[in-house]
Amino acid sequence: MxxxxxxxxxxxxxxxxxxxxxxxxxxxxxxxxxLCYHPDLSLAGNCRMCLVEVEGWRTLxxxxxxxxxxxxxxxxxxxxxxxARRTVLKLLLAAHNVNCPECERNKxxxxxxxxxxxxxxxxxxxxSPKPVSFEEASPGVMRDNxxxxxxxxxxxxxxELQSVAVIKPVGRSKEVRISTFLDRGLNEVPCTxxxxxxxxxxxxxxxxxxxxxxxxxxIEDPEKFVVFQTAPAVRVGIAEALGFPTDRSxxxxxxxxxxxxxxxxLDTDFTADLTIIEEGYELIxxxxxxxxxxxxxxVLPMTTSCSPGWIKFIEHKYPDLLPNVSSCKSPQQxxxxxxKTYLAGKESxxxxxxxxxxxxxxxxxxxxxxxxxxxxxxxxxxxxxxxxRELASMIQEAGIDxxxxxxxxxxxxxxxSTGAAVIFGATGGVMEAALRTAYExxxxxxxxxxxxNITPVRGMEGIREASVTMPEKMARGYEFxxxxxxxxxxxxxxxxxxxxxxxxxxxxxxxxxxEIMACPGGCLGGGGQPIPTSPEIRQKRADAIYAEDAAxxxxxxxxxxxxxxxxxxxxxxxxxxxxxxxxxxxxxxxD
Amino acid sequence: MSEMKVLTAxxxxxTGAALKxxxxxxxxxxxxxxxESGMRGRGGAGxxxxxxxxxxxxxxxxxxxxxxxxxxxxxxxxxxxLLIEKYAKQLLEGxxxxxxxxxxSRGIIYLRAEYTYLIPAITEARxxxxxxxxxxxxxxxxxxxxxxxxxxxxxxxxxxxxxxLIESLEGKRGEPRNKPPFPVNSGYLCRPTIVxxxxxxxNVPHIILxxxxxxxxxxxxxxxxxxxxxxxxxxxxxxxxxxxxxxTIGELLELAGAKDVQAVQVGGASGATxxxxxxxxxxxxxxxxxxxxxxxFNRSRNMMNVxxxxxxxxxxxxxxxxxxxxxxxxxxLDTARAIRDGRITSREELKDFxxxxxxxxxxxxxxxxxxxxxxxxxxxxxxxxxxxxxxxx
Numbered sequence: 001m002x003x004x005x006x007x008x009x010x011x012x013x014x015x016x017x018x019x020x021x022x023x024x025x026x027x028x029x030x031x032x033x034x035l036c037y038h039p040d041l042s043l044a045g046n047c048r049m050c051l052v053e054v055e056g057w058r059t060l061x062x063x064x065x066x067x068x069x070x071x072x073x074x075x076x077x078x079x080x081x082x083x084a085r086r087t088v089l090k091l092l093l094a095a096h097n098v099n100c101p102e103c104e105r106n107k108x109x110x111x112x113x114x115x116x117x118x119x120x121x122x123x124x125x126x127x128s129p130k131p132v133s134f135e136e137a138s139p140g141v142m143r144d145n146x147x148x149x150x151x152x153x154x155x156x157x158x159x160e161l162q163s164v165a166v167i168k169p170v171g172r173s174k175e176v177r178i179s180t181f182l183d184r185g186l187n188e189v190p191c192t193x194x195x196x197x198x199x200x201x202x203x204x205x206x207x208x209x210x211x212x213x214x215x216x217x218x219i220e221d222p223e224k225f226v227v228f229q230t231a232p233a234v235r236v237g238i239a240e241a242l243g244f245p246t247d248r249s250x251x252x253x254x255x256x257x258x259x260x261x262x263x264x265x266l267d268t269d270f271t272a273d274l275t276i277i278e279e280g281y282e283l284i285x286x287x288x289x290x291x292x293x294x295x296x297x298x299v300l301p302m303t304t305s306c307s308p309g310w311i312k313f314i315e316h317k318y319p320d321l322l323p324n325v326s327s328c329k330s331p332q333q334x335x336x337x338x339x340k341t342y343l344a345g346k347e348s349x350x351x352x353x354x355x356x357x358x359x360x361x362x363x364x365x366x367x368x369x370x371x372x373x374x375x376x377x378x379x380x381x382x383x384x385x386x387x388x389r390e391l392a393s394m395i396q397e398a399g400i401d402x403x404x405x406x407x408x409x410x411x412x413x414x415x416x417s418t419g420a421a422v423i424f425g426a427t428g429g430v431m432e433a434a435l436r437t438a439y440e441x442x443x444x445x446x447x448x449x450x451x452x453n454i455t456p457v458r459g460m461e462g463i464r465e466a467s468v469t470m471p472e473k474m475a476r477g478y479e480f481x482x483x484x485x486x487x488x489x490x491x492x493x494x495x496x497x498x499x500x501x502x503x504x505x506x507x508x509x510x511x512x513x514x515e516i517m518a519c520p521g522g523c524l525g526g527g528g529q530p531i532p533t534s535p536e537i538r539q540k541r542a543d544a545i546y547a548e549d550a551a552x553x554x555x556x557x558x559x560x561x562x563x564x565x566x567x568x569x570x571x572x573x574x575x576x577x578x579x580x581x582x583x584x585x586x587x588x589x590x591d
Numbered sequence: 592m593s594e595m596k597v598l599t600a601x602x603x604x605x606t607g608a609a610l611k612x613x614x615x616x617x618x619x620x621x622x623x624x625x626x627e628s629g630m631r632g633r634g635g636a637g638x639x640x641x642x643x644x645x646x647x648x649x650x651x652x653x654x655x656x657x658x659x660x661x662x663x664x665x666x667x668x669x670x671x672x673l674l675i676e677k678y679a680k681q682l683l684e685g686x687x688x689x690x691x692x693x694x695x696s697r698g699i700i701y702l703r704a705e706y707t708y709l710i711p712a713i714t715e716a717r718x719x720x721x722x723x724x725x726x727x728x729x730x731x732x733x734x735x736x737x738x739x740x741x742x743x744x745x746x747x748x749x750x751x752x753x754x755x756l757i758e759s760l761e762g763k764r765g766e767p768r769n770k771p772p773f774p775v776n777s778g779y780l781c782r783p784t785i786v787x788x789x790x791x792x793x794n795v796p797h798i799i800l801x802x803x804x805x806x807x808x809x810x811x812x813x814x815x816x817x818x819x820x821x822x823x824x825x826x827x828x829x830x831x832x833x834x835x836x837x838x839t840i841g842e843l844l845e846l847a848g849a850k851d852v853q854a855v856q857v858g859g860a861s862g863a864t865x866x867x868x869x870x871x872x873x874x875x876x877x878x879x880x881x882x883x884x885x886x887x888f889n890r891s892r893n894m895m896n897v898x899x900x901x902x903x904x905x906x907x908x909x910x911x912x913x914x915x916x917x918x919x920x921x922x923x924l925d926t927a928r929a930i931r932d933g934r935i936t937s938r939e940e941l942k943d944f945x946x947x948x949x950x951x952x953x954x955x956x957x958x959x960x961x962x963x964x965x966x967x968x969x970x971x972x973x974x975x976x977x978x979x980x981x982x983x984x
Binding site for chain 2 (some may be wrong): 044045046047048051058059065066067080083084087088091095124125149150169172173174175389
């Protein structure tokens with residue numbers, strides 16, 4: 001597109017034709033306040049916060065939607081514009097439950113920030129706050145419509161990014177509210193509990209179901225042996241959640257959690273490595289049964305199973321494809337099952353006293369831990385799930401000076417991590433980790449990518465595909481794969497998963513293995529991660545993830561010393577009897 | 592300037608004569624004739640019809656659509672109902688000519704939910720026109736095809752706004768779209784679409800038969816043609832009157848037999864409220880925008896009750912999508928009640944609310960929120976005695 005000339009606040013500038021007024025002003029360094037606008041979503045133009053004056057126009061222009069035209073004269077803080085913004089803000093505040101100190105989003109709220117910026121101190125519009133309305137029994141995602149400003153970011157997120165579309169505007173005029181089919185609870189509709197709506201809500205109308213109180217009570221109970229596990233993506237999110245720039249801060253995070261007074265700080269990375277081994281062997285087994293034995297029960301492509309939002313999605317939307325899903329439990333649930341069996345034995349504690357707390361970048365994990373089948377240890381495998389945000393809140397409550405903490409290491413038995421496990425936190429990471437291990441298992445050699453960096457599966461494209469051709473010389477027992485080309489695909493964001501599964505169902509693709517993550521960017525963009533989110537923010541977190549991978553001594557899951565010990569002493573072999581008992585699961589169709 | 596019956600004349604041109612004439616012209620010439628006539632849309636906003644057709648005709652894209660907005664929902668208007676009842680064939684002929692003009696073979700009449708009893712009249716007219724080869728396939732033996740279906744609305748006032756109407760037709764929630772893109776480029780199912788009022792289409796055969804020069808003579812300045820007004824309220828003879836554009840409101844009221852006039856609401860709830868000393872104002876886009884509804888209030892009426900009634904209507908009918916309209920109408924209603932009940936006692940206290948009304952006009956997404964404050968501003972300015980004198984801002 002050629003450049004055109006526009007005038008912004010009296011200054012003539014050259015901007016790309018076709019950009020919106022908002023984009024043109026951003027380029028020019030002129031800030032325009034927005035609320036319904038979000039870089040991940042389609043344009044709604046409903047909040048009317050970004051109104052600007054365009055010379056010759058009868059009405060004010062919505063800058064997020066309106067494209068610039070040649071010689072357009074734009075004014076962003078004229079009297080009309082200033083009054084319009086103040087009026088819109090006051091109208092929103094008048095209908096908003098302005099009980100900020102009690103809100104999860106206090107001090108991280110776009111409405112609050114704009115009110116402060118625009119110096120809204122008195123509001124002449126009579127207040128008639130909407131009634132507070134909490135969810136009754138939603139395991140991961142909660143709503144309070146009294147804080148909702150009807151920007152519809154959540155609605156667009158659910159439909160455009162996740163292809164779930166369970167929330168919509170209902171009613172009209174002052175009765176309009178964001179709701180579900182027949183006003184049912186989020187636990188009674190096909191909501192995946194992914195929490196992407198939370199990450200994009202400008203206010204506190206959406207938030208996670210908090211388990212902070214229960215976790216403090218467990219920590220404060222001397223009878224309990226409290227074991228924390230931390231997911232890969234939390235280490236690149238926790239600093240951000242505490243107000244620092246995005247960075248990997250594994251050592252500080254471990255120190256901070258220890259500072260809360262827990263008994264053991266362990267790593268979900270450990271079971272991520274374990275997942276790779278179990279899932280890798282499962283894939284090889286499926287390939288052998290399909291290619292050599294001609295077993296019709298061996299279904300390909302196999303998909304990953306570590307993202308609970310994805311699992312709930314496929315249970316609702318593609319129940320016929322459930323046989324494609326790996327039977328491996330997610331790393332969180334493998335950890336829980338081992339914490340109350342293997343770890344309890346190693347630590348000589350009564351498994352009934354073990355409280356397993358996960359710190360996850362995820363809200364769907366709160367749903368996953370409640371699944372009735374997740375009790376293979378004889379107890380509830382995982383007791384509580386905290387989001388990255390909840391952990392940050394506990395660290396703040398405990399008065400821990402995060403910035404000045406010294407790095408500490410995880411405790412033993414289930415604390416070792418490899419780079420392969422860390423990259424679980426980014427889209428494509430599970431695939432990369434699986435390929436690093438599976439290739440070596442079947443060929444006896446390292447996968448031939450420079451520095452083990454399998455770049456074709458990295459990146460932020462919604463759906464990516466790659467293939468790896470096996471050499472002619474294979475490890476003993478895997479000769480059937482000699483010269484074969486393994487085709488893989490990666491999708492993140494459920495809208496992409498949806499597209500891919502449509503093709504799988506229609507038989508249009510011939511992949512062998514598919515990685516799917518429910519959230520855009522993978523777990524690093526999970527519903528439990530710091531707010532706000534944007535493509536740039538997710539890219540920074542991904543950069544931190546890959547930096548952590550590169551910095552670790554062990555880069556391949558099968559090289560994890562504690563995982564090797566676990567197999568030697570407890571599990572004995574991948575896909576063995578104990579593995580099946582503790583580490584594998586099944587799924588069910590949902591309405 | 593005075594009453595003049597063209598659309599509602601007892602003697603109507605022979606059905607199909609205008610269509611026959613149009614098909615002898617090129618599509619571009621038909622658009623040109625309509626553009627030259629200067630006719631502006633009869634739905635209220637007054638966009639020049641020929642320009643709209645020209646844009647849709649020139650738009651790239653297939654399966655262009657001709658949509659008739661028969662969602663007549665403005666309080667006090669019932670002239671489209673009369674036209675459909677009595678002149679359904681002229682309506683369908685006008686739509687067919689529009690189809691020929693922009694290159695469309697498919698029309699939809701979006702009919703107000705309360706008007707579904709009119710469907711047989713439309714169906715019967717369509718059947719007759721198809722039998723006479725004036726609609727359907729191979730019209731008049733040529734290669735042009737055009738047919739119309741009727742789709743009832745669901746009772747939302749906002750669906751009279753053209754992009755909300757299109758959303759509703761697509762089976763979605765009736766909410767206005769962002770513009771651009773405009774419907775002429777991307778409307779119903781992303782196809783180039785024209786949306787015109789019933790009365791607009793009924794005008795078309797007359798323009799084609801009599802020519803644009805004749806049509807321009809009927810009006811005043813840039814406001815050409817005749818206009819139908821639904822007159823109701825405190826008048827002796829309520830009903831639909833057809834006037835030359837540019838007639839005064841006083842002339843119309845005389846025909847309807849209005850006495851002891853206190854106020855007249857012109858253009859429905861979203862239109863202008865004028866006082867008794869403004870009856871010489873002209874019904875034209877240059878002066879008093881000639882919406883279809885004229886409601887007369889005599890001196891026995893409490894205008895604050897009228898205002899409350901209008902604002903209750905808007906609070907009920909706002910789609911709730913954009914902030915100024917959703918929240919603003921509620922605040923204006925609160926304020927109107929506060930004035931009526933004596934809780935607001937000076938002009939000074941109203942300043943913020945006049946500002947709110949101004950911002951609603953400037954910042955709402957569609958015509959609903961942009962016009963709903965009119966009644967508040969007009970009635971409070973002209974009919975409320977408060978310390979500080981008349982006038983708000």
